[in-house]
Amino acid sequence: MSTTWEPVIGLEIHVQLKTETKMFCRCRNGFGGEPNSQTCPVCLAFPGALPVPNRRAIEETIKLGLALDCTIAERAVFHRKNYFYPDNPKAYQISQYDEPLCAKGHLDVPTGEGVTRIGITRAHLEEDAAKNVHVAASGRLHGATATLVDFNRCGTPLVEIVTEPDLHDAETAKRFLQLLRQTVVELGLSDAELEHGSMRFDVNVSVRPAGTDELRTRTELKNMNSFNFAAKGIEREIARQIRIYEAGGVVDQETLHFDPAHEESPPMRSKEEAQDYRYFPEPDLVPVEPGRELVERLRGEIGELPGARITRIAETLSFYDADVLVTGGLDRLWVAVVDAGADPKDAANVLANQFVATGIDPSAVDAGELAKLVSTRAEIPRAAFDEALAKVGETGFSADPYLAQKVVADTAELDPIIERIIEANPGQADQYRSGKHGLLGFFVGQVMKETGGSADPRVVNERLRVLLG
């Protein structure tokens, strides 16, 4: 009766490469600009136009494959994937099928309890679709009266990464996605911005009785636009499927769209016309044969990867801090600040909590100055510290003027101020004495105000209790 259920999760991720030009024509990549202003006969699929592959896109895909410990194909082939849709001008997408550039890799995802290895089935190169805008007589919405097409995005190089169904919980799935994103960003392949669609992902979810290895019907969650959203969506879907099975029902294969703006292929029309893409080798292109030399050159361009750094840093800090620092792109600054003399834990706290909120580019920061701030943050007024942190990215920033503003902890200096404030607020003072201790905060606030925030809150609290007592 009380089966325990094991979720089975697989991911399919699309990442737009930030090359100078498109995948199969030399139109500028990185759309924007007037609609259809970045197009040519090739990406508009005019009669007679032919694709010519972008060398850099091929090399960057191989690089990502190497970062994911994939086998790089000795011979890779482009295929045509046939389907009609307004955003697909040739009515086929040039993609890869049974001979992808990269296959059989993995990404080790650090977790609190060591690393979880997630298998990478394949990473292949293809072209992005155009943008459909569905419009009604007034404004833009669904159930539209017309579809407008802008081909600027059409032909943007797109890497598709497919994982094995090795994920069994939403949290690890989220960590995998964050780590993959950071890896792609650090390799310089893509901005991988979910909100701009330069990174998109679909999730396949099914559940099975724990301990079995059956694969039950899976549902597909498409185009979720945030990692947290994805984690929530996965948890909700897992719960839903378990509920269905425990009620003796069956889960049917379906696709749940979260962000229709980023659809890649059209929804199926009907059962009897189940999508048949009729893949076949693209006869306008010849095979890609990377060769040892190229692959080794690309391997040499890859530095220490985020996953490895999380594990290494987690030896000094908590796993949580290490994860936040690395996936937040803050760990290199952290190392520099620590080298400059700051306490590792304090530095991590400042970076992961306060600094991250400022949105300052870590690479713009003078680690030495930041280290000073971190080390003395207990001794200077909170207001001064916040102000300094907000400015730490400015060129020529110096921490010294802020360090000069010491906190006042001397009771001889503070007591008279505190007494004055108690006298000025007799009502509140009486209520406090009659047990309403919540009012302490009110008095602390008054004192800090009076001292322009320079008073040491710890001392003020102590003295207030005594003097009100």
Add this chain to the structure above:
Amino acid sequence: MTVDTLRLSAEEGNKLVTDGEISSDELYRAYLDAIGERDPELHAFLYVCENDPGEGIPIAIKDVIGTRGIPTTAGSKILESYIPVYDATVIANCRTRGLRVIGKTNTDEFAMGSSTENSAFGPTHNPWDPTRVPGGSGGGSAAAVSAGLAPWALGSDTGGSIKQPAALCGHVGLRPTYGTVSRYGVVAFASSLDQVGPVARNVRDCAFLYSVISGHDDNDSTTVDVPDVELPTAEELKGLRIGVPKEMNGVEGIEPGVSAAVNKALELAESLGATVEECSLPRSVDYGVACYYLIAPAEASANLARYDGVRFGLRDDGADFREMVMKTRDAGFGDEPKRRIMVGAYALSSGYYDAYYRTAQKVRTVIKREHDELFERFDVLVSPTSPTVAFPIGAKIDDPVAMYMNDVLTIPSCMAGLPGLNIPCGLSEGLPVGLQLIGPQFGENTLFRAAHALEQAIGFDVVPERLR
């Protein structure tokens, strides 16, 4: 000065212009006059340019080749109003040599056919006998060159569309080695087979035009650099090893008059010093047509999918995108494209891919290997280009499979990506018989040399008797 466009070769025309004997405009107008006189009967042209820039001689262009600012219909209603905004690479090459487009020639719809009867705009008639077909798909370019409406022309060949019309109209046509001529800007039929090539009155013109259009193109990743073209002067064939595949000369349905003319030419070749030896392509001839009519339609089903009424071409109404596309394609495509699109989609669809498309790809390997082996022993292979002379208009139009058999002799070398050249080698029932010379990959110069020597020895008059 008046010129006889029926007899003038491109080389002669070019000399007249460069020597100042006649101006480029005068020559251009002479051909316009010839078109005005003879094209109403032949219907070789779908569009005639009243005046096209350039200082050189005219050229006619098959209407599947994109020409900036000049209508390009591919013989289809779906492109009836289409005017390209860019030139095909081969057109750009012609323009840098000063060549002037005189018009766009008729073709079977999307180059799908062997008689030009599949043109949405009506058939072209054979200059030797207007009741007969000029062959296809390039019947328009063939008839234009044969009837002196242009000194030369560009055609395109997927399974025989340059060679077979040249045979039926009695002139020279080259289908180059796959990858030597850019396909950029040429309306695609079957990408792994399509090749643009020259249609000319003699072998030297053919070789020269090939030198103009061939070579690597940055816009076509399936092109390569080619050896320098040598304009042929050979009068003899000493040391040339000719192979004669017995299956080709004994193919079912071959007309006695055709075999006779080809055998006579082979005797001439021997008298010019060539060695002639029978050889065999056991499976290429038997299985070539079946292989071709799976691979070409499969590629065509995808190449013709872009005609969806969104960015160019015909657009029919529909309540939604899907309905609009289905109505547009039903109204815009004729029967032959529809048949091939459906056969191709079927051959690629799940459950049939291995049995049809993938099997055909393997047969293609077999055909390629059979040819490679022969070229270890021979310099050229010789056969009839077409098993028959020009047949009456309408004779095969309702029997697709019979129509497909017209290409039984031209298809195998196309599948192997090899060059093939047609020269006229005599008459049968008063109609031209074509001789096909097949060369090894990039063996164009060998073909030019051999064809030129034979051409001189045969002395065929390319001007249709009724027009002399």
Add this chain to the structure above:
Amino acid sequence: MARITKEEVLHVARLARLELSDAEVAKFQEQLSDILEAVSKVSELDLSDVPPTAHPLEIANAWAEDVARDCLPLDDVFANAPDRDGDYFRTPPA
């Protein structure tokens, strides 16, 4: 080799986005059956250890450097457009 059924003709026409009249369906069922029968000849050969040929040209790595070229002016982009709305191509709703 079995003849192609009416349903198969309709299925493949749908895949290829061709709206066929009943008359066309009947005609094409006949003709496609003949054609498929003829091309099925390829299955007669023993091809067990023959690799497929996708392309007659044996070259690889034909690619271009990642350097931008001029795009088309909008007038050319829309020169042949059946239906235009501002700088967008317009189609019935997808």
